Amino acid sequence: MKRLICAFAVACSTLATAVSAQSVADRLNDYPTAARADYVFACMVTNGQTREMLDRCACSIDEIASILPYAKYLQAETVLSMRRVGGERMSFFKSASMAEHLVADMRRAQAEAEIVCF
Structure with a gap:
């Protein structure tokens, strides 16, 4: 159960980082x-x-x-x-x-x- 929770937390963290990086990239490349x-x-x-x-x-x-x-x-x-x-x-x-x-x-x-x- 702890592994599942840990894996979920890592996945959420990775997703948040990817979304953040994508929005920065989109903002810098909107021209x-x-x-x-x-x-x-x-x-x-x-x-x-x-x-x-x-x-x-x-x-x-x-x-x-x-x-x-x-x-x-x-x-x-x-x-x-x-x-x-x-x-x-x-x-x-x-x-x-x-x-x-x-x-x-x-x-x-x-x-x-x-x-x-x-």
Whole structure:
């Protein structure tokens, strides 16, 4: 009976660890491949198209993904894109506090990535 209880406890512990590890892995890998590639291509255009920059840019998006969930990254990218359009209707994206917070969070993640990767 003790062996059965011990085996059950080990199984529960292993399952909890696996679920925890899986959720962390899922959280760190919620960026679609195309979004990661877009970021790396844009980063390389800005910083130089060398193998070293490929590694640094890939590190950068990985670091951003570990800090900022993809949904928030996408929202911040949308705000920045809408700010470029201009016009009265788009002024919301330039002045709304929610939009400012989204962009600030992304900028902080980018700054962290720059410190770690560049």
